[in-house]
Amino acid sequence: MELQPPFRKIIHVDMDAFYASVAELDNPELRGKAIAVGGEGRRGVISAASYEARKFGVKSAMSGTLAKQKCPHLIFVNSDFKRYKEISLQVREIFYEYTDLVEPLSLDEAYLDVTVNKKGNPSANTIAREIRQRIFDKTGLRASAGISINKFIAKVASDINKPNGQKTVHPEEVLQFLEELPVNKFYGVGKVTAAKMYNLGIFVGNDLKKKSLEELIRLFGKSGTHYYNIVRGIHNSVVKPNRIRKSVAAERTFSENISSEIFMIQKLEKIADELEKRMKKTDTKGKTITLKIKYSDFTQQTRSKTKDYFMQTKKEFFPVVKELLFQDKITNSVRLLGLSFGNLNTEDNEPVWVQLKFDF
Template sequence: MDAFFASVEQRDNPELRGKPVAVGGSRARGVVAAASYEARKYGVHSALASKIAAQRCPQLIFVKPRFDVYSAVSRQIREIFHSYTEMVEPLSLDEAYLDVTENKIGMPSASIIAKEIKQRIFEETGLTASAGVSFNKFLAKIASDMNKPDGFTLITPDRAEDLVASLAIEKFYGIGKVTATKMQSMGILTGADLRERTEEELVRHFGKTGRYYYRIARAEDDREVQPHRIRKSIGSERTFEVDITEEEDMLTQLEQLAKEVAYDLERLQATAKTLTLKIKYFDFTQNTRSKTYLSEFKSAEALFTIARELLRTPQLPQYPVRLLGLSASSLLYQHDKQEGYQLTIEF
């Protein structure tokens, strides 16, 4: 989906259409959860501190997130997907992989199916989506980001290697900002540069993930679409443009991360018993703090309360922080709960 949260707000409030909109945060505090395309022109993007967003775009309009609405729209979109294939692997509320090799309408063309899905999404929700079509997951994901908004991109086998070779390294799906910076410092600026490195060299510099980098540089990805994948943990993390040192700023970030994790727990109809806080410092050293409860939790309020306690125990971070992350684990899914399930009460 294109700028999903912001697009839903613009759809539901005509006064926001054509204007720079940020979902989440305010001019005083907070973090941007999503930005409209009008706001992105000013350098406003998700995970950006609201104060900085307001400085970059003085006319920016801040809107409170409505996660229940986004979830409802996501369910609408998911129903459209499932009318074509059961092979649907969600990545988030607004994105999924579909395997249409065999599909419910007997259509041999993935491109026609993708265009039909885009049209149905627009007709049924009033929102635009971008589709990427290719012969593996990595390329389909790359294609989906190439012509946003309302885009459609097809990457055929004869085009794949040349396209990957010309791609800037920061555009590779699976290569984050920190890794891209490290690669650039090594002289790896494009897919062609990445392809020149041996698998052994990439593993030496990037660990096991180096094998993945070696394959995608050659447009290879044998991962299957997994419609029933059971996740063992759900998490979200944020790398900051400027290291933070104040407790208030850390709590603001953790509050947003708690909302994002709670959002995913609700989407997956799951609860958690363990919460882990990840802290990475200015010098890239990191530690984790974790707590497990007998009872389950899933609300943003509960997650934030636990996260705040973890941040302060045994003490507040003593050095500038460049990244914070929250992950919920020991998950229990709603469909696994049996009738008469015995809840525990923590005394």
Template structure:
């Protein structure tokens, strides 16, 4: 740990999308609400805390959510409203620090080491931020306060909703030791399963492993896991954090078998993704197509060009060419996605030719 530790706050809005819907429609308050579609192929985008009591979670298929909670209330998403509220929240952050690293519309890291607002300490700063968010948006937020980003993010989950938790200097390793490995930021389902096969169930179990062991089993992630098991994370809050990709995907009501329809859908997704690229003036060199089959098996196809993709036609043709590489189809297609990555600033107007 540094001799002069940073003071980091992780702010996480509580059930953000669903809470906005309950705020704007009093009839939804106190009820199990989800943002999403009840269609057979629908997926939950967000769930209120009342819905979570039934085991409903974001990213869950709507059909599964309805089995868990037949009285579930579905509302369609309103992303333009969520973005507007997110901008309000970020204006509040800016009153307390210039070092803000957004992670999504509903969460961000704040470095308040410099104490821009003259509050006196990070714990009270987090309280004031949460109070202003509630007063100005009618929404609650939770906060984690610590000396690094990893611990702050883990701490923000401790007293949800509408609470905060502090992991002070010197207490990071002890705090991490008590946590189940599945709670760790950066440990997804596949890694969690692998760790459990290796008898790593908690932070304490992870701490017992040598650096060599972790590198052997987890490669480049090994040093990260070794560090966080000891409460160590040297990453600074980065206000200039760049988006690494932009994508769009669609799940279909019925499985697609017609290749012409598949290529039409891919073209529509490419158009949507490129519209974002134009608006953001962010152009990528790499196009990726995702195909999920009826049996949930997934395939991805990716190709990179020598220069960024700066016109919609190139992205559309490239994405269609990628999806053709999976023909003949091994099964019906339930989901398609298109993503652009490897961003660079806009290049000269000459577009790189598609590779042969």
């Protein structure tokens, strides 16, 4: 089966080691060295690592202690989200010079639909190259890009020639590209699903393609339909500009595990202050408040309650937070607490958890 035109022209732009690269940009003496953005202490967590550090196995979400064991000469630097946002906005301005169909995924990556673009350029590959050069000229930072007929393939392609490269998967190459793609690279296939696929003899797209729709649904439930379509190049999610946040959230990781519910209330008071600030800043109200608890053994629990009216201020929602905390007995020490508002007076996506601060 061949894919049928017309095809969209989608670019996925991904900044190379963004946080670490910003640190190098602002501190030239760090260039070419193994650096990690995050905490070095016992409870520190790595949020980004330079490519030099990655060669030693240092990666995001790794503890600072383990990162140091893997790379003894690792240099730790603090996060600077104000600076990241400043540069991210500069990069986004460049995107909008080419198209208004820009869907930011985070500070350092975005999808662009350039099927019809402001430059009148029919070559998405050329546009991606221009954008990457413009980003370097304006910020001094490098970016990689993937170009193809849909968001999924463009995102996978952007990782192929990193850093400072790009990969185009033309329409006539899509099916072969997907057939040769390892299944753990497919969107929606995590470690557990990948392991299950391996046990079933499914290692690359071509193996997946041999399974019928009925068999995939039996094996993977609703996700089976997604796998069936995506390996055939069917992924109709459009680039969504002006995405409206569906949830507002904030969380905090503690330097020491806490066991006392009195201490937890004190921590939640501060998190609630930040959540209220974010709700007011975005002029958002919500009906569902969720308490997130991560225990010292890294197991996680959420407790939610929905009211029949919208809430925004701490005075309105904090009594519900306390109710959720005391809903069940805390049987283990806690390393992280978070609060989120859902069921908002807006539309769209998943909760966005914002790390307020790491205590080091």
